[in-house]
Amino acid sequence: GDSVTQMEGPVTLSEEAFLTINCTYTATGYPSLFWYVQYPGEGLQLLLKATKADDKGSNKGFEATYRKETTSFHLEKGSVQVSDSAVYFCALRSMTTDSWGKLQFGAGTQVVVTP
Amino acid sequence: DAGITQSPRHKVTETGTPVTLRCHQTENHRYMYWYRQDPGHGLRLIHYSYGVKDTDKGEVSDGYSVSRSKTEDFLLTLESATSSQTSVYFCAISAGGMREENYGYTFGSGTRLTVV
Numbered sequence: 001g002d003s004v005t006q007m008e009g010p011v012t013l014s015e016e017a018f019l020t021i022n023c024t025y026t027a028t029g030y031p032s033l034f035w036y037v038q039y040p041g042e043g044l045q046l047l048l049k050a051t052k053a054d055d056k057g058s059n060k061g062f063e064a065t066y067r068k069e070t071t072s073f074h075l076e077k078g079s080v081q082v083s084d085s086a087v088y089f090c091a092l093r094s095m096t097t098d099s100w101g102k103l104q105f106g107a108g109t110q111v112v113v114t115p
Numbered sequence: 116d117a118g119i120t121q122s123p124r125h126k127v128t129e130t131g132t133p134v135t136l137r138c139h140q141t142e143n144h145r146y147m148y149w150y151r152q153d154p155g156h157g158l159r160l161i162h163y164s165y166g167v168k169d170t171d172k173g174e175v176s177d178g179y180s181v182s183r184s185k186t187e188d189f190l191l192t193l194e195s196a197t198s199s200q201t202s203v204y205f206c207a208i209s210a211g212g213m214r215e216e217n218y219g220y221t222f223g224s225g226t227r228l229t230v231v
Contacts (some may be wrong), residue, residue: 034219043205043222044158089157102148103220107157 002027004090006106014114015082021075021109023064023090031094033057033066033073034103038087047075047088085113118142121206121223128230134193136226138206140186146209147189148220149173149181151202158205164189196230203227 007022025031032051036044048057053068064075073090090106119140128134138147149161150173160173162181170181178200180192193200207220 036220041224043224044207044220045222046219049219102160102163105158107155 002031002092002094002104004092004104004106006088006090006109009087009108009110010112011109012112012114013080016079017113019075019077019080019084019111021088021090021111023073023075023106025071025073025090025092027071027092027094027104029094030068031092033064034091034093035062035064035073035075036089036091036105038089038108040086044089080111080113082113082115085111087111119206119208119221119223121204121226123226124224125227126229128196128228130197130230131195134196134228136191136204136206136228138189138191138208138223140189140208142208142210142221143186144208144210144221145186147183148207148209149179149189149191150205150207151175151200152205152225153202161191161204193228196228198230201228201230 003026005024034049035047037047038044048059050057050066053066056065062077064073066073087108087110089108091103093103122137146165148163150158152158159175161175161179162170162173164170164183167183167186182190204226206223209220
């Protein structure tokens with residue numbers, strides 16, 4: 001079945017540092033890929049997405065490129081702020097009979113940015 | 116989030132009692148989902164609905180039931196609450212469909228349930 005694997009957290013880094021969160025997937029066919037962010041005490045919000053190979057999703061300074069050859073969708077940001085402290089979830093959607101198009105989420109990666 | 120509300124936001128209940136959580140949407144979306152979030156497990160799908168009176172099980176459905184009698188409401192019931200069901204519960208909605216550029220979930224703010 002479909003699955004998403006994320007790097008374990010927490011990831012702790014200083015303000016203005018470079019952030020990378022690794023995400024790899026296993027899926028049938030050609031899934032769409034997503035990054036969601038959860039701020040403390042809130043629900044998840046869509047951060048960015050990519051629907052086909054080599055697409056780059058971007059939002060709020062974050063970027064992720066859909067790499068079919070490595071089945072990856074790593075999230076990056078060049079200079080993080082304290083306000084980026086959150087839990088980040090990688091997710092995929094594949095249109096197969098079993099998955100029915102539902103989102104499959106990774107376990108989440110907590111990011112802590114210190115001043 | 117705008118268009119989707121969960122109630123209650125917090126609840127403490129005793130083991131063995133039934134509990135119902137409500138998810139209400141004003142977006143007229145076809146699909147609704149219930150997830151639980153636990154440390155180390157991320158989000159796990161409990162049940163989902165693809166239309167009024169159309170529901171199906173997710174990966175962790177034991178001990179839970181759902182109902183959807185109207186497009187806007189999706190109820191999650193813990194038939195006899197246990198301590199293992201202490202968790203944060205999230206509802207999500209989506210319009211579904213095949214247009215990937217429009218696809219995504221909108222999440223509610225969550226219900227923190229404690230079973231003592």
